[in-house]
Amino acid sequence: MERGWRINSWDRFVIPKPFSRVCYAYSDPVWVPREGGTDVDYLALIQREMDRVTTVAEAAASGLQAR
16 A cells, blocks of 8 residues: 555554645444344444445545446
């Protein structure tokens, strides 16, 4: 990556270099009720949403349009 430094961590966080263009991607919150459902169900839901938003951000950073 020439316009940022990628941290070797679990989330592959990127620190943009000065004067770089950045793209932010986010989603609606995932609400986890205090009772009902299992942790595994919600962990899978959160992971899918994080994967989706990551795909959108990476596509935008590459100049592509993701849906």
